[in-house]
Amino acid sequence: MMKTSVLRTERIKMKQNFTLKQLARQSKNLYNYGNYIIKKQLERSKYLTKEYDLANMLRYHPCYTKMPAHSAQQTIKFLCKSWKGYIRAKRDYKKHPEKYNFEEPKEPKYKKKRGFHTVYFTADQVSLKEGSYLHFPKRVGLKVETRLATNTKINHARLLFKGTCFILEIVYEQEIEELGDLKAKHILSLDLGVNNLLAGLSNSMSPFIICGRKLKAINQWYNKEKARIQSVYDLQGVGEYGQKMKKIIDKRYWRMEDYIHKASRKVINVCADNDIDTIVIGYNQKWKQRTQMGKRNNQNFVNIPFLKLIQKIQYKAEEAGIQVILTEESYTSKSSFLDGEPIQKHVRYLGRRVKRGLFRSKTGLFLNADCNSAGNIGRKVFPVLFNYGTVDAVSHPVCLTV
Known part of the structure; x- marks a missing residue:
């Protein structure tokens, strides 16, 4: 090569x-x-x-x-x-x-x-x-x-x-x-989220999840500390950010950076261990603008640097000889992966989310809701290849530690 x-x-x-x-x-x-x-x-x-x-x-x-x-x-x-x-x-x-x-x-x-x-x-x-x-x-x-x-x-x-x-x-x-023209054979599809930072589904390995609650905890700690310090600044009449505020901003930045680096490295290690040659990631440009997920969910979603995570996965995958494809992820969470439902807007969908994090297909099979989204993201790019290995999607995904 x-x-x-x-x-x-x-x-x-x-x-x-x-x-x-x-x-x-x-x-x-x-x-x-x-x-x-x-x-x-x-x-x-x-x-x-x-x-x-x-x-x-x-x-x-x-x-x-x-x-x-x-x-x-x-x-x-x-x-x-x-x-x-x-x-x-x-x-x-x-x-x-x-x-x-x-x-x-x-x-x-x-x-x-x-x-x-x-x-x-x-x-x-x-x-x-x-x-x-x-x-x-x-x-x-x-x-x-x-x-x-x-x-x-x-x-x-x-x-x-x-x-x-x-x-x-x-x-x-x-x-x-150089990657050249790779023929995708073993594919890993990734869905990005808040509670589950990454949900991965593949046609050649068991599904997995990387927890995102650590990033939520970092943001919650930062918001609480920022409000506390700002209230002190208001009483003291301090206009600009003082040293304490700068320190917590720095601490949040480096903790987020560390976790995202480790999460991206974990993904590449999993790919290397399972001979994955292609990663598909669902990403919508400007998806943080005008989001309507409720005040609390909006705050969590907007404060997580998803683009940085994608960029880190991209350059590490490039070094490992793995190609990365970005695709928009509209209707992937509502369409049923196990039923092979067309990924588009429907008046009535075949499956539905019955509980938090649990999706039920038309046939009554249950699977993790984020894995359902990840499977549909893969189907958007590889509709034929990604219909193999659907049995593994029904099983409970493995939660990987970072």
Whole structure:
């Protein structure tokens, strides 16, 4: 098989220190100065300042000279790219406002006075030495231990501020085998949910469920703590988020990220153990907008990052040589999988959900409601192949621990 090169990112959490703060603050100052020049130029001549011209204007400015040259250039490049994207979006908005939910695109804003901006490092500025240590330019004076091999090809690195800490993202190249035109034989279909984060049904293995109650518990803890801290802030007259609020936001983010990573890894491990070559996932674009599942269910559903979960499954499946197909999931929960009912709107459906989490088919067979949805998602893409192995769907699905 031919090999192809893909980009992967290693993320390292770093404590705040003077060096990192100074770098991020100078990057913010440079961004704001450049933004000011571009805005004034547009007011005068209606023309966007070019990246090369902007770099020449700011070359001797203190915020430019206090940064490594390549990093300063990358900040200017990012700013110009943001403005070009804004202008393109504004033109497109006039023709197709529905693509933007009828909300006009906004121009790049200034960064906050006491805020930070991402610092970019090119491949020429960073190098892996002494085993797995990433070395930065001398004037930065930074050396970070990574999990990468010495011969890893670095694409670029970026340092960004996240609430109470800095995150170093190292983007590197990795070679994987091309999938090519795979013929689907062993298929796993996944249905995403709240109580059951993932329900999996396959034509070659027993069904399984990965619990989503841990994510619900994290969100409930976060909402309770946020309300408590906000009430204290209101009494104290604190306008912006304080350190305590930032800490719980960070804690929620990292706990969610950890669980989603482990859940996606569990799915890929199950696929590898059972020779699965294709994963089908039900996903509707903009399904979190205007959801009508009740106040409590809406809150739980919207706060779970399903798209992140899908993206993590996709890149891990790519490395394992498994293809991933996304399909819309309309009427999959109401149609009866065991009866082979057409997946569309009906006046009267063959089966029905008799209890919470329990679906009954026309023939009186019971199966897990989420597994019924997962089976129908698979049928949308592979209507013939996914009719095999329906007997296993009747059995109680295995609950996998993460």
